[in-house]
Amino acid sequence: MIVRPQPKRRSEKKSRSSAIDDMRLSAYDNRMKRRPSKTMECRKHGLTAHGQRNDRGRVRWRCRKCEYEAVKRRRRKLKEMLVEHFGGKCIRCGYNTCLRALSFHHRTRSEKSFSMDVGHRVKWETLLKEAEKCDLLCANCHMELEEDLAL
Numbered sequence: 217m218i219v220r221p222q223p224k225r226r227s228e229k230k231s232r233s234s235a236i237d238d239m240r241l242s243a244y245d246n247r248m249k250r251r252p253s254k255t256m257e258c259r260k261h262g263l264t265a266h267g268q269r270n271d272r273g274r275v276r277w278r279c280r281k282c283e284y285e286a287v288k289r290r291r292r293k294l295k296e297m298l299v300e301h302f303g304g305k306c307i308r309c310g311y312n313t314c315l316r317a318l319s320f321h322h323r324t325r326s327e328k329s330f331s332m333d334v335g336h337r338v339k340w341e342t343l344l345k346e347a348e349k350c351d352l353l354c355a356n357c358h359m360e361l362e363e364d365l366a367l
């Protein structure tokens with residue numbers, strides 16, 4: 217059976233996504249409330265909020281800004297590994313200069329399980345499997361392709 221998404225009215229769509237936002241936000245709030253936080257001196261950021269972290273049974277305070285930067289670095293690393301794994305360059309023109317300008321384009325829209333942004337909390341294997349349904353393209357080729365498809 218083919219399940220076609222029902223056309224949504226704009227207002228409906230908006231209220232649904234903002235409801236999800238609210239849910240996420242309150243879940244995040246709750247997590248943060250449960251986690252103690254205190255203002256401490258970070259060598260890099262000065263006085264900032266620090267969150268508690270459990271490090272093999274020992275409780276440590278860690279700067280939230282540093283933590284956020286670490287997440288960004290991890291994402292970048294993940295993308296580097298992914299791009300490297302799939303040849304490291306645009307399959308149409310060979311462009312390989314800027315990592316941010318390279319992206320994974322799903323060959324068949326219907327096979328898409330999730331978008332290939334590395335912000336997802338998914339396992340490396342899951343990302344690899346998803347990326348196999350994609351072509352690695354630079355931003356220009358990606359746009360050209362989308363344009364062709366739109367015609």
Ligand SMILES: [Zn+2]
Pocket residue numbers: 258259260261262264279280281282283
């Ligand atoms: Zn810091």
Ligand SMILES: [Zn+2]
Pocket residue numbers: 306307308309310311353354355356357358
């Ligand atoms: Zn290209």
